[in-house]
Amino acid sequence: MIETIITIAFVLSTALTVLILLLPSQYEPRPSPQEKPRPSVQILVLGDIGRSPRMQYHALSIARKGGLVVIVGYKESDPHPDIMSHPNISIVPLRPHPAILQTSNKLLFATYGPLKVIFQVVCLWKCLAYTTPPSRWLLVQNPPSIPTLAVASLSCFLRQTRLVIDWHNFGYSILALKLGPAHPFVKLSIWYEKTFCKMASAHFCVTDAMRSVLKREFQLQAPILPLHDRPASHFHPITDPKERTEFLTTLPEMEGLRSSLDSGNLRVLVSSTSWTPDEDFSVLIDALLQYSEKAVSQPELPEILAVITGKGPQKQMYLEKITALEAAGKLQKVTIRTAWLTVPDYARLLASASLGVSLHTSSSGVDLPMKVVDMFGAGLPVVGWNRFEAWPELVTERVNGMGFGSTAELLDRLVELFGNDQKLESLRAGAQKESERRWDDEWDPIAGYLFGLTESQ
Template identity: 35%
Template sequence: MAVHGTGTASLIVFVLVVAFLSFLYLTDSYVTWPLVGLNVLTVLSLLWLWKLRQQDGGTERRVCVLVLGDIGRSPRMQYHSLSLSKHGYNVTFVGFLDTKPHQDVLRQEKIRIAPIAEVKGVQGPKILKYVTKVIVQSLQLLHVLLRMELQSHILMQNPPGLPNIAVAWLVCVLRGSRFIIDWHNYGYTIMALSHGQRHPVVRLAKWYEHFFGPLATRNLCVTNAMKDDLHRNWGIKATTLYDRPASIFRETPLKLQHELFMRLASTYPQFQHSGSEDVELERTTFSVRDLSDGTVTLRAERPALLLSSTSWTEDEDFSILLKALEEYEGFIKEGALLPSLVCVITGKGPQKEHYKKLIDSLHLEHVKICTPWLEAEDYPVLLGKTDTNVTYCSYCVLVSCMFGCCLPVCAIHFNCLHELVKHEENGLIFRDSQELAEQLKSLLSEFPSSGGRLGLFRRNLRANRGQRWDKNWDQNVLPLFTTL
């Protein structure tokens, strides 16, 4: 074992000599024992620091990827882990293991998942629950990060940043690791949605991010707009890493489409064929498989498939979509030549049950809604078949995955959306339910024909596929690990 840096070793030797000489000199003094105690404490602390910083030949090839959230629902951090492993790094992936990650992550030998438990806090007043949650989560993270092998880097997702920014920074200081933050958003702005900008907890969270954020060695962010804001208001120089689709996101072959529809039909009636049965045919709402030769075709009279992904949180107002679907139903009842819709809303989150009750209260004849949770392998398959998509989330990784499948989107407006969605070119941007309903009507007016706006957007996406994740990551992120 070698000491991490000659400076630390020299300092330890120096303090040991000083401590020993002080002990000899002050043996007969009345301040002997306090000084001896202080010296012993100093020496023990430095010995502990020396132990924490011990490295071996593999230290520079080890990286900790940290997300204080569900690993399975953190696609960008999964892509980071896979990219690091492809370049020979051993990755310790720390986070909640509520949802199964993608099989590529589970199969990769160089990725080790270190699950941590989500802390709920003690029962009682909200402030007490929040404070105890932060304290316990901090101790848990310290325990996990200090016990693992020495890592050359810690790459952390923000948000959430409380308490893991401070904890990760402290661990990096103690162990001599380099600290990289991948800024997806600001944590305090998400908290402000439920508490308001002037709430003391929100103001404390803003100060916390503003103080600890600039302490990172390097920073990544998802858009140029955020890069500019970080530099202007926080003094942080960040590298923009646009979300790009991984290779698994592509248009889905008919056979895989049908297999997924059959699996979904076993649970969700929206995918079940409701007509007469034929022993030679295997049918779903969308597809038909000829059992004699295995050929799969899409049904000409099929409904359009609309997909929306969500984390069911307060920053995603799904009442807009539900109102738009009611208006779409009204268009059909008024005589508009539009297809029926099957709307799949996939995801997990705290407000799911609230919205399921709203969905159950709707009485729609031509629009069917289901809310499945799709496994990591099934999501890109369904995305590669979907006719159009509605997105509310400001996480651009979701939109980029849709574009990888040549799937046009209707996206709710947010400040930096124009960096990804080109209105009237590869999708549409809406601000309210009425605008969304009109967009769905326009996109599906010639369905299932490949003409019309929907077909035009698909052709534009096929012609301008752009970079995939791997090449984009190699250009923008790999140098942060090799040049620091």
């Protein structure tokens, strides 16, 4: 009997000790009566901070309004220069997971996936509960939702922090692209996302269509606030054609094409892609291949320089395909180049190009590509995949852009616009008009008011 009591006492004391060790530090101490509290916000990105423009814009808006910001995420590429230099913003980098846990193989994913999640749970808990100071708010980018939402919910509960989820898309819909909608992991992901999102005090989402889904299918009771993406201040149009040409001549990708640019027989097409399955890059390659064939027989069609920016898992596969087409002489009137530019140079490229292309197909149908917002901010007209519900929330057909739903339709758009300067310039005028709608105008009355940084909604 005594031994049983001692054993129970030992187990309980051990469990209590572990619990105390795992508890995060308490919420921020109260300021003195003379000290005015400054709103503090942690921003969690389970991805590359430098390739998460919307979350960087959140950070800059909070900091410029006087709030204190801590960004937690992977630091794989350079964030916006203002993020690095602003005194109210600090970055806590997450430790990247071992390369061996990254795989595109469905069979290996079933084994490596859970191991990767366990690794991320440990790293996230350490950052949210110990490494970072307590904050009033935690703003979480979703997706990815696993394991972010669960760890963030527990940390916020213990630290008396208010959780806000910023919905860019749905995690389960992206997972379904890899595993299929009927896979058990996808069904588990649906349950997980719908369960833990209810822990949030408020939600932002990128479209009105997404708000309807969150309200109807997720049955959320907390406020759901549509916060449409808008361009930041470093994206702006270049209205002088001479200035656009001067910038383009400085690009290494222009090598061998400057005579065509000077003669007016070159159009610069820009596409930013994540090189993932939800952006089928073969649609653009096939359209450019067919355009080249047409331009050979129709001399009035100009040459194209296609500059592709971005990083992702399928990049090498497509580069090999492009190299093979070039070697076979099938891209006589088209040059395809990849580039990774600084933030200012990327903004100037968009403002100097002839046309932007978006291949974003939307796994959920209710999210929108941030790249199109940036293109509009730079006054660049856009052609994009339009076979999803939320597309009209961003693009007004034949005013600032045009949609397509197949390789053939994309080819028709390229021939129509590059073969008619008047139509292209009309779309550019519409895009420049769209560029007047800015991030701060959208953010201040919604997120700024929620975080207590602006006085009225």
